[in-house]
Amino acid sequence: MEFVGEKRDFDSANDNNKPNSAQPLLDSSFQPSLADDTNAKEAEEFSERIARDLKDGLHPLKHKFAFWYTRRTPGVRTQTSYEDNIKKIVDFSSVEGFWVSYCHLARPSSLPSPTDLHLFKEGIRPLWEDSANCNGGKWIIRFKKVVSGRFWEDLVLALVGDQLDFGDNICGAVLSIRFNEDILSVWNRNASDHQAVMGLRDSIKRHLKLPHGYVMEYKPHDASLRDNSSYRNTWLRG
Template sequence: MDFTSEKKEAENNKNTTNGNNPQEIVDSSSQLSVADGNNSISKEADEFRERQARDLKAGLHPLKSKFVFWYTRRTPGVRNQTSYEDNIKKIVDFSTVEGFWVCYCHLARPSSLPIPTDLHLFKEGIRPLWEDSANCNGGKWIIRFKKVVSGRFWEDLVLALVGDQLDYGENICGAVLSIRFNEDILSVWNRNASDNQAVMALRDSIKRHLKLPHSYVMEYKPHNASLRDNSSYRNTWLRG
């Protein structure tokens, strides 16, 4: 899905949104602020059809999935998991192309965010935590960027994710931009770390859509390994 045609209109309507968002992330001019598995899947499908019909009736363009932007203002030197969960804040959710651009145009650019900060984009119902039921058996592909280029690659990744352009999209949970002192790190989270075909296909799809230079190395780490060593980006398992 191509979102470019919607961007200009969204920027011209920045003052039409409402809600409350943390000031660190949202532009100052903004007002944004199992049961049975089969039953769960059926319920999600019904909710999607209802949402799609409602959006189409309103003249909007529904996305395949509903998404949520989150952010975490990390405390330097503190690695406590409880503290991390308490610091995760929801910014805004959206389910249409138009809704995405209204939200995205209000978000502060990565270069203006404090260090260290994590900006998350996840499908609705999935929290950006290793222990979440959608994430616990999965992992993430990791790419490290110089700070001067990370914003562009993050935007390309966000557009690919929201537009359902990455292969094995149903296996993707979300993406994270981790803003650090000497580099910024992009990661794409998937549901199943043991599905080697899906893991490697996701890597290739990310490389293709981001047009990564050959010099960039991608690393993969399962979330259960992150839980064991309490680290997101150290001791990665795969490189490619």
């Protein structure tokens, strides 16, 4: 699936603006695999959802997604865990549902540090320990704050539109807003699948049109769990 049309400047958009130029191009050739009973059930559910959405005049996405966020006030000791502070904002399963949700989200440039924005497929929580994430890892890219919002938007559109290679191996993406820089990461299911990991890297570079000199780092989640300097581990230590 692709989104085609003129790209809007969402940093200058207000809540009353409606997306009027980005029209969906559905991939009518998509058919879930029928290799086993589980996939057959998923195919049936997907077909039923498409039928419902088309009946309602909506354009269904291949995957259902949810936006989440995490926020911690610097210098304030919290009594809640990192997991308890992950809040779901909204979920959606159609192109129209995405645009309604996205247009009403605060722009990254207006959010305080530190804040994490998460976009994950339905049923996957943005936690290393989630069953879909526990054997995976993430590609990490660091951006100057002045440009991070644009790259985040490009990544969100690619993810929702199922434009990245090895898309079934992708769990979600995170924008980590920090004091001196912002960090964009794409999470995948299997850190040991070298072909999928490297193919995802190349696809991210291509779709984001990363300028020469940007460094991408891959980090398995089990390494993040051992990293005492990580933001989440610092949170857990209070």
